[in-house]
Amino acid sequence: QVQLEQSGGEVKKPGASVKVSCKASGYSFTSYGICWVRQAPGEGLEWMGWISIYNGDTNYAQKFQGRVTMTTDTSTSTAYMELRSLRSDDTAMYYCARVIGTTYYYFDFWGQGTLVTVSS
Amino acid sequence: DIQMTQSPSSLSASVGDRVTITCRAGQSISSYLNWYQQKPGKAPKVLIYAAFRLQSGVPSRFSGSGSGTDFTLTISSLQPEDFATYYCQQSYSTPYTFGQGTKVEIK
Numbered sequence: 001q002v003q004l005e006q007s008g009g010e011v012k013k014p015g016a017s018v019k020v021s022c023k024a025s026g027y028s029f030t031s032y033g034i035c036w037v038r039q040a041p042g043e044g045l046e047w048m049g050w051i052s053i054y055n056g057d058t059n060y061a062q063k064f065q066g067r068v069t070m071t072t073d074t075s076t077s078t079a080y081m082e083l084r085s086l087r088s089d090d091t092a093m094y095y096c097a098r099v100i101g102t103t104y105y106y107f108d109f110w111g112q113g114t115l116v117t118v119s120s
Numbered sequence: 121d122i123q124m125t126q127s128p129s130s131l132s133a134s135v136g137d138r139v140t141i142t143c144r145a146g147q148s149i150s151s152y153l154n155w156y157q158q159k160p161g162k163a164p165k166v167l168i169y170a171a172f173r174l175q176s177g178v179p180s181r182f183s184g185s186g187s188g189t190d191f192t193l194t195i196s197s198l199q200p201e202d203f204a205t206y207y208c209q210q211s212y213s214t215p216y217t218f219g220q221g222t223k224v225e226i227k
Contacts, residue, residue, distance in 0.1 A: 037164075044207065044218055044219070044220050045158075045207055045209070045218040046218070047214075047217060049215075061215035062121075063215075095163055095164075097163075097164075101211075104151070104152060104169055104170035106166055106169040106209075107154075107166060110163035110164060110165070
């Protein structure tokens with residue numbers, strides 16, 4: 001069965017970086033994209049960007065341009081999301097999700113989430 | 121960015137009720153509209169994609185309709201497991217924005 005297993009929670013100081021991993025199993029990793037969505041405590045969902053596993057192309061939300069990097073390691077079927085220059089308002093649950101579709105894209109399987117806390 | 125606005129922000133309903141949630145896009149998005157359900161402490165789960173297509177394994181009491189700028193998610197007969205927050209999301213253009221969510225609570 002399709003599974004996305006994310007790395008554990010992190011506590012970081014303002015200005016630091018965090019790298020969250022998302023290990024995929026149960027499907028052909030290179031056949032789908034991976035997106036990252038975050039959710040601040042008590043708030044809604046925010047799309048951060050996505051990466052094509054097939055060719056490594058990325059598309060980041062303008063809000064995160066210059067601070068986020070999404071990568072993959074096809075040898076381990078793992079996607080990564082690095083966020084730099086962390087601020088307190090980056091405190092959130094970060095989810096990876098599989099992107100499915102050829103015309104109509106949507107996110108059909110999700111990781112369990114990784115809580116990133118930014119605090120001095 | 122395309123703004124997605126849901127209404128209402130919350131609603132109270134009873135088991136067996138018919139529930140309708142509305143999502144409006146800031147510009148036409150054709151049928152590039154998805155609906156997700158999220159329960160507390162859990163990741164979202166897709167219910168409907170491409171405006172009206174039911175995701176495999178999702179009960180048929182969930183349905184979606186609309187195109188252009190106005191969309192609806194309908195739950196024909198609310199069940200206890202349906203109390204959750206629902207989000208619409210457009211996949212017409214990046215960034216793939218979400219609505220602010222509609223919390224469905226027990227009356």
